[in-house]
Amino acid sequence: MIPRSKTFIALASVIILLGLAMPSFPQDAPAVSLYDAAAKIGANLFWDPLSGGVRLSKDGHSADIRIGNPLVIFDYGKGALLDPPILSGGSPKVTATFVKRIEDFFSSLPPPPSYKVGVILIDPGHGGKDPGAIGTVTIGGKTTQIREKDIVLKVATDLYGSLRARYPDKKVLLTRSDDTYPTLEDRVELANGVKTGPNEAILYVSIHANSAFNQSSSGFEVWYLSPDYRRTVIDKTDTDATEILPILNSMMEEEFTTESILIAKSVSDSLQQTIGDKSQNRGIKEEAWFVVRNAKMPSVLIELGFVSNPAEAKLLADEGYLKKCSAGIYNGINTFISHFEGSRGFTAAQ
Numbered sequence: 001m002i003p004r005s006k007t008f009i010a011l012a013s014v015i016i017l018l019g020l021a022m023p024s025f026p027q028d029a030p031a032v033s034l035y036d037a038a039a040k041i042g043a044n045l046f047w048d049p050l051s052g053g054v055r056l057s058k059d060g061h062s063a064d065i066r067i068g069n070p071l072v073i074f075d076y077g078k079g080a081l082l083d084p085p086i087l088s089g090g091s092p093k094v095t096a097t098f099v100k101r102i103e104d105f106f107s108s109l110p111p112p113p114s115y116k117v118g119v120i121l122i123d124p125g126h127g128g129k130d131p132g133a134i135g136t137v138t139i140g141g142k143t144t145q146i147r148e149k150d151i152v153l154k155v156a157t158d159l160y161g162s163l164r165a166r167y168p169d170k171k172v173l174l175t176r177s178d179d180t181y182p183t184l185e186d187r188v189e190l191a192n193g194v195k196t197g198p199n200e201a202i203l204y205v206s207i208h209a210n211s212a213f214n215q216s217s218s219g220f221e222v223w224y225l226s227p228d229y230r231r232t233v234i235d236k237t238d239t240d241a242t243e244i245l246p247i248l249n250s251m252m253e254e255e256f257t258t259e260s261i262l263i264a265k266s267v268s269d270s271l272q273q274t275i276g277d278k279s280q281n282r283g284i285k286e287e288a289w290f291v292v293r294n295a296k297m298p299s300v301l302i303e304l305g306f307v308s309n310p311a312e313a314k315l316l317a318d319e320g321y322l323k324k325c326s327a328g329i330y331n332g333i334n335t336f337i338s339h340f341e342g343s344r345g346f347t348a349a350q
């Protein structure tokens with residue numbers, strides 16, 4: 001905000017001086033409500049009565065206006081001189097010429113890019129030397145050990161097969177396909193190294209199982225990244241508009257977070273459909289620590305259930321139950337993708 005305001009004030013001062021010599025157009029009175037104009041154009045209007053600043057935005061483009069100021073700034077760059085907006089009856093009013101100019105600006109823009117999911121990266125937790133959570137199951141008097149790394153690999157492999165079949169045009173990847181141990185760094189590096197086309201997003205789906213001291217703890221839950229966590233998600237080489245980078249950066253962060261919440265919700269709802277009759281739904285949760293914290297993509301972590309709970313351990317040892325887990329995650333991803341690709345992709349940050 002700071003560099004932009006400074007530019008605005010500097011430009012505005014020059015233009016106010018120039019404006020003294022400008023002819024006025026009394027035949028075109030500032031009588032059109034900016035709210036009505038915004039509604040007509042289909043733009044969002046943000047008005048800060050304290051500063052007198054008004055922003056119209058649509059599809060990631062913006063027009064910045066100030067009460068009493070003839071300068072309109074489009075997309076933080078190009079300026080235009082118009083009859084200054086006034087404050088009348090408590091709301092900003094402009095001339096018909098003003099509205100036409102803004103309308104022309106927004107309608108001259110190319111349609112917003114349509115986003116698609118290019119890559120789905122499935123990450124079965126742990127593996128190899130790291131078994132993850134360990135539980136025991138007694139069936140027919142025989143006690144066997146169940147390990148998180150094996151449970152999540154089965155679910156991930158099944159999910160991988162379903163997603164490959166459903167989305168032949170997308171890259172579906174596994175961080176491991178056998179009993180090996182990629183480090184957290186390996187997983188994040190793999191995630192961040194995946195090449196995507198323009199306007200393509202990567203979904204990151206990490207699959208785990210839980211364990212607790214208290215054997216009565218049970219149920220499945222889906223985690224997403226905490227909105228407080230700030231990542232650098234835009235490559236600095238992408239733009240030389242260095243002063244707006246921090247803003248874009250924080251906007252992208254918000255959008256990735258929103259998408260992560262949406263996938264988390266879709267997956268949680270779908271798991272409720274497939275395993276909700278047998279396992280408690282512990283809901284969606286936010287956290288800043290998990291494996292995807294460095295991954296530049298919408299991401300979720302699924303805890304399938306507690307291996308420390310005797311009844312749930314029995315479920316998690318059952319192939320049929322794991323297939324239901326995988327089906328739940330699969331349905332959730334499908335729901336998310338159809339939302340994501342059906343809308344303009346990332347939800348607009350306001």
Ligand SMILES: [Zn+2]
Nearest residue numbers: 125132208209
């Ligand atoms: Zn785990």
